[in-house]
Amino acid sequence: MFAVPRFPFRCRRSWASRLCIGLLALAGVAAGAADKPGELNVLHWWTSASERAAADLVAARMAENGLKWVDGAVAGGGGAAAVKVLNERILRRMAPKVAQLIGQSMNGWADMGLLLNLDDVAARRHWAKVMFPTVMAQLRANGHIVAAPLGVHRINNLYVNTALLRRHRIVAPADWDGLLRSAAQLRAAGVVPVAFSDEPWQVATVFEALLLGEAGPALYRRMLVQHDPKAFEDPALERALLRLRAWRQLAQPLAPGAVPNAERPWTDAVADFAQGRAAFFIMGDWARGELGTLALEGGRDFECRAVPGTAGMHLYSIDTLAMLTLSDGSRADQEKMAELLGTATLQLGYNRIKGSVPVRRDVPVDELDPCAQASFALFASPATPRVPSFVHRMAVSEVGKSAIVETVHQFALNPNQTPAAAQRRLQGLLRAIGPRAGAAASSSP
Numbered sequence: 005m006f007a008v009p010r011f012p013f014r015c016r017r018s019w020a021s022r023l024c025i026g027l028l029a030l031a032g033v034a035a036g037a038a039d040k041p042g043e044l045n046v047l048h049w050w051t052s053a054s055e056r057a058a059a060d061l062v063a064a065r066m067a068e069n070g071l072k073w074v075d076g077a078v079a080g081g082g083g084a085a086a087v088k089v090l091n092e093r094i095l096r097r098m099a100p101k102v103a104q105l106i107g108q109s110m111n112g113w114a115d116m117g118l119l120l121n122l123d124d125v126a127a128r129r130h131w132a133k134v135m136f137p138t139v140m141a142q143l144r145a146n147g148h149i150v151a152a153p154l155g156v157h158r159i160n161n162l163y164v165n166t167a168l169l170r171r172h173r174i175v176a177p178a179d180w181d182g183l184l185r186s187a188a189q190l191r192a193a194g195v196v197p198v199a200f201s202d203e204p205w206q207v208a209t210v211f212e213a214l215l216l217g218e219a220g221p222a223l224y225r226r227m228l229v230q231h232d233p234k235a236f237e238d239p240a241l242e243r244a245l246l247r248l249r250a251w252r253q254l255a256q257p258l259a260p261g262a263v264p265n266a267e268r269p270w271t272d273a274v275a276d277f278a279q280g281r282a283a284f285f286i287m288g289d290w291a292r293g294e295l296g297t298l299a300l301e302g303g304r305d306f307e308c309r310a311v312p313g314t315a316g317m318h319l320y321s322i323d324t325l326a327m328l329t330l331s332d333g334s335r336a337d338q339e340k341m342a343e344l345l346g347t348a349t350l351q352l353g354y355n356r357i358k359g360s361v362p363v364r365r366d367v368p369v370d371e372l373d374p375c376a377q378a379s380f381a382l383f384a385s386p387a388t389p390r391v392p393s394f395v396h397r398m399a400v401s402e403v404g405k406s407a408i409v410e411t412v413h414q415f416a417l418n419p420n421q422t423p424a425a426a427q428r429r430l431q432g433l434l435r436a437i438g439p440r441a442g443a444a445a446s447s448s449p
């Protein structure tokens with residue numbers, strides 16, 4: 005997962021693992037930050053208004069239960085910076101007790117024995133019974149539960165600024181043709197149709213939703229879950245790449261000579277959309293959390309729909325917090341926090357703010373907004389094609405996902421690169437990463 009200077013190997017589940025973990029312990033790699041009993045230092049990347057408010061709610065519930073959330077926020081949507089800081093802190097023997105670690109990015113740490121085994125917590129709280137199977141699958145590494153879940157995000161959302169469309173007497177579009185028609189009308193009326201940022205993870209987040217629309221769930225899984233090289237030759241990938249470029253083009257400013265798209269934080273793109281500087285926005289539903297939290301003008305006058313071609317599908321990312329194994333007797337506090345995160349009350353309060361939906365089937369969601377209710381109903385239905393987000397680490401490890409994100413980003417920004425060249429690069433990358441263990445074609449997780 006990353007280069008450990010003194011121990012350039014990964015701990016495996018064999019006889020060597022004990023030795024490996026022993027060496028790490030001797031080296032004090034996970035010696036931990038110096039929190040007092042009851043204090044839990046949490047490293048995470050929730051720094052927008054809604055993310056902050058959702059984290060604060062967890063902190064408040066923890067305080068009621070005698071635990072103190074010591075904040076370790078690292079700014080940067082998508083978490084690339086936070087993950088680097090986590091690596092650095094572990095190597096410098098300053099590991100936090102709790103870290104936002106999600107999906108496949110947990111595996112390397114779990115292999116090294118650095119994540120607390122939460123099997124007992126899961127058993128005590130009947131997680132396997134109350135939580136969605138797709139959620140449970142994302143909590144496991146090497147067959148053990150190594151993280152506590154917070155919420156399920158849906159990525160394939162198209163937000164439509166209905167107030168802006170009404171003002172320009174444009175009928176809200178239902179499909180790609182309609183979208184492109186209304187985009188042309190908006191441009192003619194002097195409005196930039198699309199909110200967008202050139203930040204690599206944001207470009208790739210738009211791309212994965214477009215890819216799902218063009219490829220459908222089965223081909224998407226063949227590419228990003230099974231890493232089947234043949235799948236990358238499919239024309240659906242070329243269509244998705246070209247759509248990405250066209251979508252980005254719709255975000256270019258109208259005035260000649262104006263500064264084009266820049267690598268802006270996702271909250272800036274949300275603000276463009278909410279304040280009527282753009283009519284359409286494709287983003288994970290943390291954006292809806294932000295629209296709900298911010299008192300931005302027009303922030304509530306929007307609709308959320310599925311990205312065209314993805315109606316009825318759920319491209320998901322599941323937020324989790326892992327507990328790092330430390331030698332300072334904080335296990336009881338960590339377990340207490342993990343238990344709390346999974347409770348129905350906390351789930352409802354947190355997800356209402358965050359824009360995601362509860363990880364449990366037994367939480368009543370009728371108080372949540374219609375977009376959240378739709379996401380929950382889809383995620384809960386066995387008939388729904390659920391596909392894991394590669395950008396948000398559900399399908400590919402940290403390093404693999406960074407390489408794919410970079411490739412997609414380069415294609416989007418370099419008009420001289422052909423789709424065929426990008427397809428070959430992606431194919432080569434996924435071939436080099438190799439097949440993912442246990443990735444079945446039909447299984448949702």
Ligand code: GAL
Nearest residue numbers: 055081082083290321323396
């Ligand atoms: C995702 C994370 C979300 C959200 C988003 C933007 O990776 O799962 O919780 O915060 O990044 O930062």
